[in-house]
Amino acid sequence: MNRLDELIKRMCPTGVEHKALDDVCLFKKGDSITKKNVTEGNIPVIAGGQKPAYYINKWNRSKDTITVASSGAYSGYVSFWDEPIFVSDAFSINPRGSLDMRYLYHFLKSKQNSIYMMQKGGGVPHVYSVDVARLVIPLPPLLIQEEIAQILDNFTLLTAELTAELSARKEQYEYYRKSLLTFDKRSTGRAGKQVKWVKLSEMFAMRNGYTPSKAKTEYWSGGTIPWFRMEDIRQNGHILSDSIQHVTPKAIKGQLFPANSIILATSATIGEHALLLTEALANQRFTFFTKTETNSLPELDMKYAFYYFFLIGDWCTRNTTLSNFSSVDMRRLRNFEMPIPPIAEQARIVSILDKFDALVNDLSSGIPAEIEARQKQYEYYRDRLLTFKEKVS
Numbered sequence: 001m002n003r004l005d006e007l008i009k010r011m012c013p014t015g016v017e018h019k020a021l022d023d024v025c026l027f028k029k030g031d032s033i034t035k036k037n038v039t040e041g042n043i044p045v046i047a048g049g050q051k052p053a054y055y056i057n058k059w060n061r062s063k064d065t066i067t068v069a070s071s072g073a074y075s076g077y078v079s080f081w082d083e084p085i086f087v088s089d090a091f092s093i094n095p096r097g098s099l100d101m102r103y104l105y106h107f108l109k110s111k112q113n114s115i116y117m118m119q120k121g122g123g124v125p126h127v128y129s130v131d132v133a134r135l136v137i138p139l140p141p142l143l144i145q146e147e148i149a150q151i152l153d154n155f156t157l158l159t160a161e162l163t164a165e166l167s168a169r170k171e172q173y174e175y176y177r178k179s180l181l182t183f184d185k186r187s188t189g190r191a192g193k194q195v196k197w198v199k200l201s202e203m204f205a206m207r208n209g210y211t212p213s214k215a216k217t218e219y220w221s222g223g224t225i226p227w228f229r230m231e232d233i234r235q236n237g238h239i240l241s242d243s244i245q246h247v248t249p250k251a252i253k254g255q256l257f258p259a260n261s262i263i264l265a266t267s268a269t270i271g272e273h274a275l276l277l278t279e280a281l282a283n284q285r286f287t288f289f290t291k292t293e294t295n296s297l298p299e300l301d302m303k304y305a306f307y308y309f310f311l312i313g314d315w316c317t318r319n320t321t322l323s324n325f326s327s328v329d330m331r332r333l334r335n336f337e338m339p340i341p342p343i344a345e346q347a348r349i350v351s352i353l354d355k356f357d358a359l360v361n362d363l364s365s366g367i368p369a370e371i372e373a374r375q376k377q378y379e380y381y382r383d384r385l386l387t388f389k390e391k392v393s
Helices: 002-011 101-110 112-116 142-180 230-236 302-318 330-334 343-361 366-385
Strands: 017-020 025-029 040-046 065-069 078-081 090-095 136-139 196-199 204-208 225-228 245-247 261-265 273-276 286-291 337-340
Touching: 002 142, 040 078, 065 101, 078 101, 090 101, 101 112, 101 142, 101 366, 142 302, 142 343, 142 366, 225 273, 230 273, 261 302, 273 302, 286 302, 302 337, 302 343, 343 366
Parallel strands: none
Antiparallel strands: 017 136, 025 090, 065 078, 065 090, 196 337, 204 286, 225 245, 261 273, 261 286
């Protein structure tokens, strides 16, 4: 970085100007659209998630555009697109004047957690452009911005290559997981006719989560009881022993949901699920599945159930009710029949999938660990390179 140090020393030795994004960027709201009213194509629709919602045949932004998701569990997520896109439930940010696009993107990613904290609304959280526009960005000369962007792009390129390799392994893992968990009712192979098919409503007690009133501080202040949200899965994975936020005993309606329950998102970010290793609560986006204890049902390993819920999650995304707010068709979900092979076969499947899962998800070894290390390295240099003394006028 000797070249960058020399440029800074020569071009802005006493600091740089700092301005609000509203002064140097163009913010533009997305356009309303529904999947049923458009023709399928190859243009990504950018909505409330981290990935395209679906693909259509028209665009409303050219390539090289920054977007911020407006609503949903991932509201506030910052993305960069090097292809034409259709911005829907999001807003775009483009630089004006002497501001480099990639420099702006790296600055916004450095503020990702702060932007998440801008979420408003108790039901479906929203992030508004007027709040993001207040962020203050340092503005070194354009040549220095470009140099910083190039350094940080090199970090992200290496991470992208590792991520692509990991993605290929995950696809392989998902293929074998689906293969191991697929049973034919007519088949006599691999555990054969010993497989029992049981409705979810018979195998599990199904109850909705809820959000205690935020207005009552006695429900939250000093809380020790885990209260799970989608953010917990996003940050800590699909097997959870504690949550980011906690509530007090006063917030409990009836009883806590027992340990070894599965939570499944049946509205908003549909299909995501987690196995909870502790007594807990969760918000209203989740349905709890707690194993029914009765001798009339086949023996069930909850780790086997956890893996099978990946298939149930996929099914949920294809079976939603038609309304203004997307949610799972709960009547059909209750009647969904889950295959329960003998307990020894469940254990065999779990053993195989545990090994696959460690290979592609374990942050302590392999590609995930290397990606994590590269990401931390990127964040370290990003924060260092984007920090400038403010020039006093």
